[in-house]
Amino acid sequence: MPSPHTFGRACRLAPIPDPEPVKGLEDIPPIKAQFFYSSPIPIDDPLSASTIVGSAEAKSAKAPLRPFSPGDNLDLERAWLRFASDQARRNHRQAQRNRSPSPSLSKENAAKLAAIIAQLAAKHKEKHDREGQSPFAAVVCCPELTIDASAELRKEFCAVTRKYQQSLDHDKVVQGVMAELKRLRSTSDAPQSSSLPLGTSPIPSYLDPRPVDADGELPPLAAPRTITKPPVVDDGISGKPFVRVEGARSNNTTPETRTPVEPARGRSDSRISVRVEVNDADSVEVPVGVSRLHVVSLPVLQMKPIYWSPVNDIAVAMRATWFYRDTMFPVEPSVANQLEAGYRELRPWTETWSDEIRSALYVGALGEEKVSHRLWPEPDKRSKSREVPPEPPISSDPFCAARCFHGEAAAEGTLKPVHSEEEAATPLPESRNYASFHVIYKNASDAFLLKPSLKPSAYYGRRPVAKIMKGVTVGIPVVRGFDLATWEKVHKQPILRAGTKDTVPSQTRAIPISTCPGCQREKERGQVTDLVLIAHGIGQKFAERVESFHFTHAVNDFRRMVNAELETPAVKAILRPGQNGIMVLPVNWRHLLSLEDGGPSNDKAGADGFTLKDIEPTTIPAVRSLMSDVMFDVPFYMSRHKPKMIAALVGEANRVYRLWCRNNPGFAEKGRVHLIGHSLGSAMAIEVLSQQPTRVPRLDLSRPLPDTRFFEFDTTNLFLLGSPAGFFLLLERGGLLPRRGRMKPGADAADTVARDIVGEVGTYGCIAVDNIYNILAREDPIAYLLNGTIDPVYAVSLREAYVPTLSTSFFKSVGDSFRSMLGAEPSPPEAAMDVVTPRKPTLMQRLPSQLELEVHDFSREEVAEKKAFLLNDNGQIDWYLRSGGGPLEIQYLNMLSAHTSYWTNLDLIRFLCWEVGRKPGKEHTLPAMRAMKVGTRTFVTK
Known part of the structure; x- marks a missing residue:
């Protein structure tokens, strides 16, 4: 039975x-706001078959709105x-x-504005000094x-x-x-004695935002904000640095002095905290979802993946405050804010409003006109600019809604950047649809x-x-609060819901849960025991142009199938005690490199400094581009670029693991950590x-950057899919060896x-796993x-091994048909028989000592x-993976798709779950x- 939550101050589900x-x-009355996200993938249902396809249809289609779970919603609301x-x-x-302001x-x-100007000037001066450019002659x-x-x-x-x-x-x-940049240049070029005196403004007076004092002088320009640089760690998105704090940003915390957030008003401590990442001065990221693979950035209101670059x-x-009563879908933010503004103006939660409703009913239709509120105000007929709407009482702009209000504002994020005030002020389509509507507030919650x-x-x-007062539905019923x-x-x-059995384990949250049994139970159930990292092979450069080819999409589907x-019963029957889920994450290493142009350091190939573009003919450009983006990864790996490619793989794997x-x-x-290498990725592994190293020391997160020489984790199992590693071992004249x-x-x-x-260690093929x-697929x-x-010789003595399958082949289906005609039971699947009848362990004989092994002449x-x-x-x-078989199988046709068929093969996925679990x-x-x-039919038992 799930442990109950206390809903006290130490409980994550405590009311805000x-x-x-x-x-x-x-x-x-307080608003019970609810956060929604618009995505085809439900983050709280990892078994969903939905996926993101990189097609124009998928991009243009509006994804369904889904509510965040109660726990995630509370985390987001606290941060907001x-x-x-x-x-x-x-x-x-x-x-x-x-x-005008006071x-x-x-x-x-x-x-504040002076500090912004000084900060931007210092930032761009450093940028252009580093690039060796002079920005001062240009207008911008x-x-x-x-x-x-x-x-x-x-x-x-x-x-x-x-x-x-x-x-x-x-x-x-x-x-x-x-102007500040020019002053900084003159200050750095002039002798120290000729620097500008303190208090002299470097900005022309007509631009200077500072008020003039009583003597007609301008106060000194604020010094650039000095932000103490924290240890550089990655943000989960392509290795960008970020600063991590416990808790959301407090009201009085300035960007240069960010500290753990204060508790919400009315609390005496800060035991309830949400782990968030701070990417800039006024943005927080709250992890969400049952598997904790995404974060919501506030106040911009965007949800993005944590462990891979967004694709x-x-x-x-x-963030919604008003909802359609019949479906509980959120009312559009601009409409909801107009509803809230009228709600606050008319005060329908009071007894006074109830009296007004009764009076209106007594008077009749003329009285009802008095309690009917126009949703948007009448346009001013005397105004020359009738198309320009008045400023709404409550803004739906995410930045304004979060900062300028007390939680009453609804807001929605966007994927399109707003570059001007005109765009921000443009009325939304839903605003125009409801422009002439009226609203009747029935009571404190219904309208x-x-x-x-x-x-x-x-x-x-x-x-x-x-x-309405008799209970009849008129118009569109809406309610305040979710x-x-x-x-x-x-x-x-x-x-x-928290406290119920999740479909798969969720990640642990950084929340003190020492006194709440429900939160403690969540933590114990939420710790995933096995992490699988997948390194892709060739062709991911091509994914920069054709999104549907991107490796991340395949891994997302693969994770869902795992x-x-x-x-399934076939897997549950053999999972070890304490096994608590498998998490599969991609290691996208290729997008970090630009080998065609000499790599990250921009060193040019050859004595004359030519690049691939200099020697590539212009004929058949589509085919040549395909070859460059897909097939050239292999010769690049066998060239001087090999160390860069290895460093990219190791660095990205360590970044994700950290x-x-x-x-x-x-x-x-x-x-435990397991590694899957596909194609060239397997040879690199x-x-x-x-x-x-034979055994990797414990991870030290205090190190500023991930290591690029070796994995910072110990690899338990290594799975090679469609691997040319045997060919590379042949080239290096090596062989597979256990590690001493x-x-x-x-x-x-x-x-x-x-x-x-x-x-x-150091011997090629002597791997630490x-x-x-x-x-491998037979036709790969x-x-x-x-x-x-x-x-x-040992390899020749072994029978070919196949990944066990639970599916029946074509000929087995025919055999079962004849069995049923004769009244016999169909034969059970091979793997099913083997799974439920494990053999007893073989008793080992007395082992010889180490000294005896050193001198014994083994066969x-x-x-x-x-x-x-x-x-x-x-x-x-x-x-081997079993192919479809049957009389219609054509190996040369299967060959075309065999190398990329591993990610959807159910037998392989079951095999992976068995061996990992x-x-x-x-x-x-x-x-x-x-x-x-x-x-x-004898097993090798040595």
Whole structure:
């Protein structure tokens, strides 16, 4: 039975304290806001068959809205409410009223704007000094300045404030930065004694945002903000640095002094904290989803993946406050904010409003007209610019909604950047649809949207209020606040609740849960025990132009199929005690390199410095481009670029592993890591694991950057798919060897040090793993066998091994048909029989001592068998995947798709779950997978 949550201060599901009340609205009921995301992939249902396809149809289609789980919603709401700023609210209120800010507020704004100008100037001076360029002769130093200026202004001042305060004009700020750049140049070029005196403004007075003092002088320009650089760690997206803090940003925390966030108002401690990543001065990222593979960036309201670069899988998030009663879908943010503004103006939660409703019913249609509220105000007929809508009382711009309000604002993110105030002020389509609607507030939670033909009218005798008060639905019914029970009842899809059994384990959250049994239970169930990293092969350069070819899409589908297979009886029957899920993540190493142009260091190939573009003919450009992006990865790997490619693979794998361990405390000590290499990625894995230390020391997250020499994790199992590793071993005149001193579960300690059996670190093919599996499709032209690299004679003595299958072949189906005609039972699947009848462990004889092993003359077969069992508990390395078979099979047609067919092969996925999830040691292997001699039914048991 699930442990109950206490909902106390130490519980993650504790209710959020009400925001600070607004003056005059102290008695207003709190809003139960709900966050939604728009994505074809439900992040709380990893078994869903939905996926993101890189097609034009998928990009244009609007993904369905899905609510976040209650726990994630509380995390997001806590982070959102902490964005509120008193200074931002005062600026917004004054700008909305078209009033100038007060002297004290003007001073605060001027200091903040001066700091922005100084910061941008220092940043771009350093940038251009590093590049050896001089930006001072141009009107604008570089295009990045205009983008940076817009971003900084948007962080500190909302769109309404920037619209009405002339000193915050974007062009003026850019000119101010250019003036500061010129001053910095003159200061650095001039002698120290001739530097500008303190208090002299480096910005022309007509641009300077600072108020003039009583003597007509300008105050000194604020010094550039000095941000203490934290240890450089990755952000989970292509290795960008980020700063991690516990908790969302507090109201009074400035960008240069970011610290762990204060608890919400009304709390005495900060025991409830959400692990977030801070990517810039005013942005937080909250991890969400049952598997913790995504984060929501606030206040921009975008959901993106954590462990891989986004590939058309950034989703838009929404914070909703009003909802359609019948479906509980969110009302569009701009409409919801108009509803909330009218709600606060009319105060329908009070007894006074109830009296007004009763009076209106008594008076009749004319009285009902008085309680009908126009959703959008009437346009001013005297205004010359009728098309320009008035400023809404509550803004739906994400930055403004988070900073300038007390949680009453609904907002929605966007994937399209807003570059101007005109774009931000453009009314949305839903606003135009409801522009002429009226609203009737029934009580503190219910309201009805009425189109003009339904609104109260004394002329037509329409009395919708009377019908509404009798329980009749008129117009569009909406409610204030989200009702989870109604959503689950209407949509027949229960939202994942904390304290219930998840479909797959979720990641551990960085939340103190010492006093809440429900949270403790979540933590224990949520720690994934096995992490599988997949390194791709050739062709990912091509994915930059053709998104559907991107490796990440295949891994996402592969992960879903692994999660589904873990729930099947055939897999559950052999999972070891304590096994708690498998997480599959991609290692996208190729996008980090530009080998055609000389690599990251831009060193040019050849004595004359030519590149691939210089020697590539212009004929058949499509074919040549395909060859360059796909096939050239192999010759690049066999050239001087090999170290760069190895470093890219190792660095990206370590980056993902570090991020995983940081988000999953305790995994580095208790979890296991497995590696899958496909195609060229498998040969690169062999190269790295040959240089890998026999045992990797415990991960040190205090190191600033991931290592690029060897993996910072110990590899338990290595799976090679469609691997040419055997060919590379032939070129290097090497062979597969167990690692000396690597004591894996069930291994003979004496065998691990015998010099005839094991090899040393640095020997090509002597890999530091417990088990290696070489899986190949029979028609795959890229794949090579590996049993022969251990010992060719031993390899010939083994029967061909196949990955067990639960599916019936064509001929077996025919045989079962004849059996049924004769009244006999059909034969059970091969793997099913083997799974449920594991063989008892073989009793081992007394082992000779290490000294005896050093002098004993083993036979060649004994040595080969000992090597094979140290390399794999089953006594062999190679496994074939069963093809479709049957009389219609054509091998040359299968060859075209064989090399990329591994990611959708259910037999391979089940095989992976068995070998990763079972107990370690050869006594726990499946009978169907043990090595067998040719011409016998005898298992190799050495």
